[in-house]
Amino acid sequence: MSFDGSAFAGTLLWAAGAAAVVLLATFVVAKIVGKHSVIDTTWGLLFVAIAIVVFARSEGHAWDVRRWLLFLLPALWGLRLAQHIARRTIGRPEDPRYEQLLAKGRGNPDLYALRMVYLLQGVLAFVIAAPILVGGFEGGRVGLLAWLGVALWCVGVFFEAVGDAQMERFRRDPAHKGQVIDVGLWRYTRHPNYFGDACVWWGIFLVAADALPGVVTVFAPVLMTLLLTKGSGARILEKHMSSREGWDAYAARTSMFFPRPPKKR
Known part of the structure; x- marks a missing residue:
């Protein structure tokens, strides 16, 4: 077929x-x-x-x-x-x-x-x-590439769902009002939910790219990633967050997008 x-x-x-x-x-x-x-x-x-x-x-x-x-x-x-x-x-x-x-x-x-x-x-x-x-x-x-896409989708949903849940818990605590979250997944990336979103769409792309002509739709996850990092996602949110106390130190030690261990202070 x-x-x-x-x-x-x-x-x-x-x-x-x-x-x-x-x-x-x-x-x-x-x-x-x-x-x-x-x-x-x-x-x-x-x-x-x-x-x-x-x-x-x-x-x-x-x-x-x-x-x-x-x-x-x-x-x-x-x-x-x-x-x-x-x-x-x-x-x-x-x-x-x-x-x-x-x-x-x-x-x-x-x-x-x-x-x-x-x-x-x-x-x-x-x-x-x-x-x-x-x-x-x-x-x-369906071949190996598609199942790798499913695995990447799972990673993305994990980062989105866990990151969102951690942010909700942080915001519910009145002691954290005006502060910057730097615990959980937010310790390794300033935008775990946006990183997860990108993983989700790269995973969906890999499912389609496992057969022809799905590979030509690579522009879709590229566009989504650009929107998340350069468009209406991280760029605008960071502009809003930059006035909060502790943001500069947090941004200096924490990766903007791809998760990695924080830099030593």
Whole structure:
């Protein structure tokens, strides 16, 4: 069984439509609750929607083990991320990032939000989901590279989930207010959750790259890694954290992204 290009092409519109439905529903919710930061919760759900569409439409067109992997890996990751962000942000006011961005849309703020927040995130999600879209229609048995991808995905989920849990515990303690977390995984990298996120998407890519033409989707994990390190991820967060007491010393001894033992003081 080889790559089914016609089935793949026919699925692109369905996947885009599913992502659009999720985004429009998010926009309605945002208008009801009065904040567009709910899109952060939807980010993971976009990949869940795309994975569901690909899994449903690829039946009989690809190797089943790979189909299941490219359904379960992004779906489990996306659902965990969505519930974590939803629990963390519920009841909080609008994120200052969105306030600053949407302040530019003076003429029609809703249209500006749809273009600069919802459409942009939808396009990014669709591009990053390329390994799911392509790999879901690949033939050929699942080999060692795909299972290495699953192992890397597991490492990524561990760093994300454990790092998030450690941060939540740290924030719940009133004694830590205004301080910088430097325990647990945060002792080895300033962004264990972003590092884990990158591992997840490199792992999903390896599952697709195990057969042709999945290897050409390498741009997807590269883009995700750049977003996490140079885009809206670590760069903006570190700018916000730089004013906290102890940040300079923490940043000097702790790796920005890849985990490693802290430098000696």
